[in-house]
Amino acid sequence: MIYKFRIILDAEEDVFRDIEIEAGDSLEEFHNTITQAFGFEGSEMASFYLSDDEWNQGEEISLFDMGDGQDDAVRSMSETTLEDAVNEESTKLIYVYDFLTMWTFFVELADIAEKEDGRAYPNLLFAHGQLPEFPPEKQFEAEEGPSDDLNDLGIDIDDYDNFDFDENWN
Numbered sequence: 001m002i003y004k005f006r007i008i009l010d011a012e013e014d015v016f017r018d019i020e021i022e023a024g025d026s027l028e029e030f031h032n033t034i035t036q037a038f039g040f041e042g043s044e045m046a047s048f049y050l051s052d053d054e055w056n057q058g059e060e061i062s063l064f065d066m067g068d069g070q071d072d073a074v075r076s077m078s079e080t081t082l083e084d085a086v087n088e089e090s091t092k093l094i095y096v097y098d099f100l101t102m103w104t105f106f107v108e109l110a111d112i113a114e115k116e117d118g119r120a121y122p123n124l125l126f127a128h129g130q131l132p133e134f135p136p137e138k139q140f141e142a143e144e145g146p147s148d149d150l151n152d153l154g155i156d157i158d159d160y161d162n163f164d165f166d167e168n169w170n
Helices: 027-038
Strands: 002-009 016-022 046-051 057-062 092-097 103-113 123-128
Touching: 002 027, 016 027, 027 046, 027 092, 027 103, 027 123
Parallel strands: none
Antiparallel strands: 002 016, 002 103, 016 123, 046 057, 046 092, 092 103
């Protein structure tokens, strides 16, 4: 089967590429196709993130295994196929290229089609817009969390006797 994707740069202006690629290809092959389609050298670190319908970032699938051998190691692109990452029910990925500049793309599976004889895959179907010289600025916003005010936690910081410093002191 052939997966047809639209890859959209997270920017004000419309910059996207439509790519078709075999469902059994690895995410590393897809990464290489995306970098070529947008004109990157392809030498920077990158990751895909599984995403839900609201584009919330989920599990990471990294270009290289950066784990330290722990059980919670990140999946690698070379060992993950497209069909293992996306399907008709779960169609969205977030792709981040170059963690210093944070080029961020929304990747969506648009169609699943039969392979056409005589056609080479992966294939760039359509390109719209030029990649800007620099990536768009990101607005990092935290969700509403607990207050930094210790009084909101029921702690009176002037009541030193209740901190139990002596019993836990080494």
